[in-house]
Amino acid sequence: MVMSKVVSLVDYRQDSQQMQIDDISAQAFLFLQEQANENNLPMRKLLMEHLLGIASVVKAVEGLEEAQTWLATISDEIGGTNPH
Numbered sequence: 001m002v003m004s005k006v007v008s009l010v011d012y013r014q015d016s017q018q019m020q021i022d023d024i025s026a027q028a029f030l031f032l033q034e035q036a037n038e039n040n041l042p043m044r045k046l047l048m049e050h051l052l053g054i055a056s057v058v059k060a061v062e063g064l065e066e067a068q069t070w071l072a073t074i075s076d077e078i079g080g081t082n083p084h
Contacts, residue, residue: 032046032047055067055070058070
């Protein structure tokens with residue numbers, strides 16, 4: 001079988017976008033970690049409050065069902081049951 005050297009533009013854009021998302025997420029995590037350390041706060045508590053805040057914003061803006069969908073997706077991802 002011959003491998004194609006052609007890259008789908010859609011795949012390239014998705015990969016490029018995912019790389020940007022991963023980079024921003026890593027920067028946000030490092031910022032939170034730095035702030036937790038500087039303020040002598042437990043990272044676990046800070047992350048929990050941050051996630052709760054995000055879920056609350058999603059609930060307020062997009063509704064309870066959407067917030068629950070987000071949380072279910074996250075649960076599936078960390079539980080290894082997400083088919084993606």
